[in-house]
Amino acid sequence: xxxxxxxxxxxxxxxxxxxxxxxxxxxxxxxxxxxxxxxxxxxxxxxxxxxxxxxxxxxxxxxxxxxxxxxxxxxxxxxxxxxxxxxxxxxx
Numbered sequence: 703x704x705x706x707x708x709x710x711x712x713x714x715x716x717x718x719x720x721x722x723x724x725x726x727x728x729x730x731x732x733x734x735x736x737x738x739x740x741x742x743x744x745x746x747x748x749x750x751x752x753x754x755x756x757x758x759x760x761x762x763x764x765x766x767x768x769x770x771x772x773x774x775x776x777x778x779x780x781x782x783x784x785x786x787x788x789x790x791x792x793x794x
Contacts, residue, residue, distance in 0.1 A: 721744055721782065722778075722781075722782050724778060725774050725778070726774050726775050726777065726778020726779065726781075726782070727778065729767070729771055729774060729775045729778075730743055730775065730778070730779075733765055733766065733767060733771075733775075734760070734765070736765075737760075737763075737764075737765075743779075743783075744783065746783070747785050748779070748783065748784065748785065749784055749785055749786045750780045750784040750786055750787055752784075753776055753779040753780050753783065753784060754776040754779075754780070756779075757772055757775055757776045757779065758772070
């Protein structure tokens, strides 16, 4: 059984669906790719509470976002990528 778990851990993850279009995606594509790939954003596993804190952390490290852009990006990430939102959506 342990071998099956180890084998499963080595399998590549299934490709993610294309990110939803919108102003939040535009900001991610424009601002996040300077320091890391945008793929890092779309494959991160964060909850609705963790995404805004992560965006603030990136601003603290030098990401240039106005307060309005920060809200747009955080709202987009929570709505489209939050792990706890996805789980709740499939349970209904």
